[in-house]
Structures are given as structure tokens and as C-alpha cells.
Amino acid sequence: MPPPSRLAEPAAWQFIPRPHGRLDVVDASGNLHLDIDLLRAFPISAPLGPVAVVAPDGSELAWIDTIGNLPEPLRGELLRQLSSREFLPVIDRIEAISDSDPAEWTVLTDRGPRRFQVATPDDVERLADGSAFVVDGSGVRYRIAAIAALDFHSRRLLDRTME
């Protein structure tokens, strides 16, 4: 497996947004790659870190070491593209957490209300920076940006899951 070509000259790559949310790219040597994907390698621990440019078949076309260091407007365009293809709802309020097993959570997210099941307490992960992640039974992840910023009701429910 040859190492993928680095985006040594990211400016030389041309990202072309297409209808239906598609994204094409013309690489430094002028080859056109259709319907590519952008994937953050560390979406949680380093969201502005490395990003992989991936072909439709999943193979890696290029690797951007630090997306945060790219020159504008490329950086802005790629971040916009990433946010339109990433799904990480943020929980704004926890309405209820049932006592059943698995626990059923009723929440308000920035993407609308949602009810889901959380299999084990391990699926609620508090990070050192005061944020938290919740993974539901089907693998969808939810983020709590700052536990301290939640209202009292939500925090009390969340604390109860940590016992």
C-alpha cells in the first residue's frame, strides 16, 4: 500500500462543491476525483487536526496534517464541507432519563428533539474539559458541550447516571 500523496501544496488542490452535497477535487497534477469525502481523523480529540480526503471506495486520496493551518479561503471551505457531512447533535437539555435498563433518554438537541436508549453507563463519557459524549444503542453519538452550562434539571439527571 503506497502512502497517499500528501497535500504538500494544498492551494494547488481545487475543491469543487457540486449539487446534492457532493464534492469533487482536482489534484495538483490536474486529475479530477469525483464525489470525494472528507473525514476528520480525530473528530473529538483534535477536530482541527488531520483530515483525510477519501475516494468513494474508501481509499485515501490525500492527507491534510492540520486543517487548522491551511490558508484561507481553503480552510473555511473545507470546514464548511466537513460540517455539512458530519453529524454530531449537541444535547441542550435532558428532559428525562428512565430508570429502565437500558435507560431511555429524552433530550432536546440542536437538531431537534430525540428519544434514544443508552445501553450501559460506559456509553456516557465525561471528558476532562467538562464536556461529555453519549452513544446511543444504535451508535449515534451526542455531545454535551459543557455539563456545567446545562440547566439544573439536566445536570441532576446526568449525575444520576454516573452513580
Add this chain to the structure above:
Amino acid sequence: MAGGSAAHRRPPAAPIAERIELLPGERLVATARFDLDRDLHFTEGWLALTDRRLLGDNPASADGATESPDGLHAWLLDEASCLDVRVRGGVGRIELSCAGQVLARWLFTPAQAKPIHVLEDAFDQRNTRRRAPASHGEPLPGGPPLSDTIPAEDAPSAPPAPHPRFAGAEIDDEDPVGDAQASWRSLLRILAFARPNAGMALLGFGLSLAGTVAALVPPYLTMPLVDRVLIPRQAGEDVPFALVWWYLGGLVAAALVAWLLSWAQTWVLAWVSERVSADLRVRTYSHMQALSLDFFAAKRTGDLMSRISNDTDQINNFLSLNLIGFLSDTMLVLLTAAVLAWMNPLLALVTLAPFPLVVWLVYAVRERLRRGFSRSNIAWAEVSSVLADTIPGIRVVKAFAQETRETDRFRRANDHVLEANDRVNTVWAFFGPLVSLFSEIGLLVVWAAGAWMVFQGSVTVGGLTAFLAYIARFYGRVESMVRMVPAAQRASSSAQRLFEILDCRPTVAEDPHPIRPGRVRGRIEFAGVHFRYGTREILHGIDLVIEPGEMIGLVGASGSGKSTLANLVCRFFDPSSGTVSVDGTDLRRLAVTDYRRNLGCVLQEPLLFFGSVAENIAYGCPDAGPERVVSAARAAGAHGFILGLPNAYDSRIGERGGSLSGGERQRISIARALLVDPAILILDEATSSVDAETEVAIQSAIDRLVTGRTTIAIAHRLSTLRRANRLVVLDAGRIVEIGTHDDLLARDGAYARLYHAQTKASEDTTAAS
């Protein structure tokens, strides 16, 4: 049920099957839901596939749809129609296109992935059927059978099994009938753990002392209340009522002070004992981490777990609830006895008469209780052991349909707990009320003697009232002291179990003045190495020099000593005689952890810990940045599939590697070994748990891993060792042949026999299939 979590607060859209208006002769093939709109907000909508059309609620984007009368968007399908489903970064996308032209796109969360893949499969089958009109397969009414979209789950990798040969340990295992003195000694040792919090402990003791004194005040105030106020008043004397207020005030004040003191005391003691037991837990655990592998081989996981969790908790309870309580009880008993003697020595003597009997009883029962609790703790450990055994091994249990048998095994262990507790309870049930009886008798004795003395005029009614109040307190405290006995015995038996771990010395001892090796070159020399376990000699004099950067393949039957040799290089054990040296220094002279930083291990069962993929790869070097993690993963051939995980390198993997396949887990463990850039690499059956195809993929990763490192590889599959510079053939703990593959084949000895046996076996299987 994949859709189980998608229940919504908004009124859900009616299932599409109820809304759809089919064309004449049209047949519904599959339906599925999507749950995201174009802005990735939650929504609710349906998709339906018929044999002619694809219909759906509002797509995220669409071209060329015909609005059908039922309000759904519809697309007529033809041979050029194409349905593409892709899940990346936590979002699924289903795209309908025709001749490369995108027609519609819907978005969904992984919660809907399963039914959508079913719809996709149905779509593909529809196309194949069209292309092959001769096909007579009748389509299933509910769509085609479920496609298996869940990654193949390999056998869960249990924690590396302790080497069965090294059973037995430094310490004697539980001896329920130990020395009675030991129980008090171990409790005293626990107190040593309170030293960092000695200030708070002393404060707690002082508070309980003050509380005790405060509790002695009220009865003393009742005496003048009766004698100087109530009785003279009844006798017709003129006593001002203000005096009653005065005494009552004193009683209230004493009660309030006693309450405040006991509040403070309870809080302080709970604070101290939590810290003592937390400290005990951490010290026991860190000591356990320092112990050698043979300790773990001899102990059962469940037993160790129960010692660290259950036993420390017992001690915590004892310290916070019982110990200082016992001390303050003792003081109160002594003080009360003194007050009683001072008030009326004769009455005191009568009162205290049953007391020695109680002391004797306590003494008699103590040893029985300790033995009982010891048995009970062992029985508890047995229960945890069954759990620790069968929960990781649940696949084996189910595969062999042994659920009933495991339940029986659990029930038996549980019955042991029951039996042990029953025994303790029998003793306790008899003993507790007996003490109550003694205290009742004590009280009756005081009433009898007191009444007689009132008649004689040698004691006042007030004096008798106070006496009775004191005596009630006295026996109340005696009872609670007695109740302390089982708690103390339970705690001391727990303490002994903890000290058994703390007193264990690692068999691989650190040199008192170790050499810090830094980065080694990797020249390994075995000189006359014997290894014995118990009476069994496993290695009989091994002499071997491995040059830096050389790859050695260890070959031989099971039990020939291959793994032992690798374990000696890791210094998991020390040789019984002879030396293993690295770069000319005896391993025993090197600082153990510094030396082990030079090692990388890839084992047969890649054990991954609970955490993210990146954390697992960086396990040996937690400070490694994303670049090093990614480059290690690339070299291990793991980068591709990691990018495909829902959160790439930040995806969490469970304790047993969860959703990853055996080959994927192995590649992560290779990346883990690569990241530490070891000078010496141990490959212990690294590829034997994966299939031949995955082995090829892993092999190239291993080839990259071994370059430039001293490598010791163990493999049954001889093809794995093709890159080895030399092969060392072991038989029953002796080296029988050394040489390259070709040399050894030409020699036509043990290796040649092994090799031919394997190639013949693989030819047989190919021929058979």
C-alpha cells in the same frame, strides 16, 4: 431492532405502506425510514421501493421527481437506475442516480442503517432480476432477508490466560483457622494507614470523647431534679418552679451539645475512614501491578477483584461505624462505672456483677465469628470468581450450551455464601439476645437492690433514678460493644486478605542498585539457562546468542519451551540457573521497567483496553501525538479501516475490542508495538488466531515491524517465519537444531519433519476442498 431508538416526540409520520398508492399491478418490495433532513436536523420520513418506482418523503435534495397523487416524491426506475448507500462520519447517505446523474438524496443516522441496507439489497436484487428475466424467484413480501451489516465479530479475546505451568504462589492461600492474635494485629496495621490523616483521626477521637462526657451529664442532672424538686414538692414543701426550668435547661443544653458533638464526630470519622480505605485500595492495586506474572497465574481474577473492592469496603464500614464507636463505648463504660462507684459503691458492685460474664461470652464467641467471616469472605470471592470466569467466556458457555451448568456453578458458590453466613448468623442470633438478657438482668438487680436500699434509707429516690438511667446507658453501650465484635472480626478477616497481597514480594526482584539501560542495541545472550517450575524442569540448558537486528524463529511442539524462552527475555520470570543478558549485561542487573521500555510484544490474542483507537495505539507511549499514532497505524496497515470507523481514531472500542474483527484488532496491536519503536520485539503466535488471508495482510505489517529490530518470533505456522534469519528448533526444553530454513530442510531432521507434516496437511485440506 435497529429502529428501536428512533421513537420521536413529534407525531410520527404514518408508515409509508399505509399511504402509498400503488399503480395497477405494482408491488411493494421494501420500506425504510430516514431520520435526518438536509441540514442534519432530526426529521421523520419514509422510503418505499416497489418493483417499478422508488418513493419517498421530502428528500434532502432532488431532481426530476414526479409528485405522485399520494403526496410522495416518486421516481420511475429503469436499468440505468442506481442506488448508493454510504455511511461516513456518523451520517448515512442514500443516493438515487440514473446514468451518473444524481436524482435524489436522503440522509439518516446509523439507527436506520439496517432497514436501509435491506432496501438497498432489495434494489440490487430487483436489478439482477430484470437483467435475468428467466429468474423465477418469487420476491418476499417483506423484502429480501436481512443483510448482515454488522461487522463480523470474532471470538472475544479474553485477557491473556495466566501461564498454567506457573500455578502456585509465594504466599499460602487463605487459612480460615488462623492465629487469633493475627486478627487484632491486622486491625492495628490498618490503623497505620490513618497516619496521613492523623490530625483528623485525633479530632474524631476527641469529639467522641467529648460526646461521651456530654452524654453522662443528663442522668446526673435528673438526680437533684427528683431529690430537691419533685419529692420535696410532693411532700408539701414550697419549691419554686423556676428550679425545674433551670434543670430542664441544663438537660436540653447537654442534649444539644451531645447532638452537635456526635454530628461532627460522625462526619469526621466517615471522612477519615473513606480516605483510609481509598488509600488501602490504591496501595493494594499498585502493589499488585508491581507483582510478577506468577502471582497472577496463581490467583483467580474474581478473588483479587473481591479483595480490592469488597474487602476494602468492609474495612471502611468498620472504621467509620464501629471502631471509634467502640473506643467511645469503652470510655463511656469505664466512666459510667466510675460515676456509679463514686455515687454508691455498694450498688455499683451489685450492678456490675453480670459484666464479667459478658466479657467472657465475647471472648468465647469471637473466635467462632472470625472463622465464620473468613469462610464467608472466601465464599464471596468464589462468587466473584465464577463471574469473572464466565462473563468474558460467555461465548464458549453458549457455544457449548452450558448455561444451566454455569448457573448451577454459580448457585453452588452462592450456596457456600449462604451456608457460611448461616453459620455466623447461628452464633450471632444466639449471642446477641443473650447479651440483652444479661443487661435486663443487670437492670432488675439494680431495681431490687435499689428498692431495698431506699427502704433502708441508704439511697434517695433521685439517686436511684440516676442510677437506673446510668445503668441503662451502661448496658446499652456494652451491647453495642458486643455488636462490634462481629464487625471487627469481619474487618480483620478482610484486612488479612488485603495484607496477603501487600505482603507478597515480586519474584522478579528489582536490583537494589539497578543499571538504567536506556536504549539497548538488542544483543540477547542465553548462557546455560535452566528454568524450573516446582519440580518440573522446562528449559534444560539453553545457549544461544541473538545478534542485534536479527530475527529468530522459535519452532517446536507445544510445551517445548518456546514461550518460556520469550518470557525470560521479557523478564516475566528469572531463570533458575544460568543468565539471560542483553548487550552483555545480566537482565537481573537492569531496572525492570526501563528495560521493558525497549520491548514490544504482539501476542496471539490482542488485548485492547476500553478507550479510543488512538489511546489503544498510544498505550505504550501516551504522550505520542496524532502524527505518530497515524504513522504507526499506517505502517500496521490499520489506517484504512480506522478511517472507516464512525469516529475514525476517536472511535471507542470495548474491553474486548468490540466490533472489530480479529485481524483488525491484531493490526491495532501491531501499531501499538510499532509506536514504542522497540529494540527487541516478541511475536508470540501473532498471526495464529487469524485466517490465512488476513495473515497475508498482517504479514506485511509485521515485515515492516521487524525491520531493524532484534525479533523473537514464535509460530506454529512455519510460513510465518519465512523472514527469520535463523530458526531455532526446540524439543522438550533443549535446542535441537539451529539454521536457516534451507539448511534445516537439507539436514532432514526435526524441522524438516515438522515442515513436511505441515505442507502435507495443507495439501490434504486443499485436495479435500
